[in-house]
Amino acid sequence: MEKKVRDLEKQLDFADTYQNRVNLADAYLENKDYQNAIKHYQEALDGNFQNDFYVIKNMIEAYYNLGDYKSVIEYGAQIKSHSEFKKSRTQFLYGLALEEEGNLDDAEENLKAIDIRFSFYNERLVYANFLLKHNKKEEAKEILGSL
Numbered sequence: 001m002e003k004k005v006r007d008l009e010k011q012l013d014f015a016d017t018y019q020n021r022v023n024l025a026d027a028y029l030e031n032k033d034y035q036n037a038i039k040h041y042q043e044a045l046d047g048n049f050q051n052d053f054y055v056i057k058n059m060i061e062a063y064y065n066l067g068d069y070k071s072v073i074e075y076g077a078q079i080k081s082h083s084e085f086k087k088s089r090t091q092f093l094y095g096l097a098l099e100e101e102g103n104l105d106d107a108e109e110n111l112k113a114i115d116i117r118f119s120f121y122n123e124r125l126v127y128a129n130f131l132l133k134h135n136k137k138e139e140a141k142e143i144l145g146s147l
Contacts, residue, residue: 002031004027005024005027005028005031005033008020008023008024008027009024011023011024012024018044018047021040021043021044022040022041022044022054022055024040025037025038025039025040025041025044025055025058026058028040029058029061029062032065034062034063034065034066035066037058037059037062038059038062038063038066041055041056041058041059041062042059051078051079053079053082053084053085056075056078056079057079057084057085057088057090059071059075060072060075060076060090060093060094061089061090061093063075064093064096064097069096069097069098069100069101070097070101072093072094072097073094073097073098073101073103076090076091076093076094076097080094086113087113087114087116089123091110091113091114092110092111092113092114092120092123092126094110095107095108095109095110095111095113095114096111096126098110099111099130104134107130108130108131108134111123111126111127111130112127114127115127115143124143125144127143128140128143128144131143
């Protein structure tokens with residue numbers, strides 16, 4: 001993995017393009033080097049691609065893993081009207097960040113979107129735990145019964 005990062009760094013040094021920067025940021029994200037991933041994603045967004053769903057989605061993933069829930073919410077708000085946001089892992093992380101920041105109604109609304117039968121098993125388990133934590137036992141039981 002380190003070799004891949006080094007090769008992509010060299011590629012970016014040779015040609016500082018949007019795609020080379022995103023490729024390097026992706027490698028950092030894959031390597032769980034969230035700080036460097038965010039740095040390069042932000043630089044990629046500075047150009048003409050300020051509303052790039054793919055980059056923002058990956059930034060949300062990195063910020064969530066760093067526990068920076070305010071940034072998750074900030075960037076999530078920028079892309080939540082995008083069609084790919086709906087029923088995605090990104091929406092799920094956005095919902096979890098909203099919960100961490102105490103916005104329980106919006107958190108539940110975003111987590112509930114993941115409650116799709118025969119998919120998102122881990123996320124649905126987390127959603128069921130969310131419901132249990134907030135004394136919604138019947139709804140949680142219904143989800144757990146369908147897993």
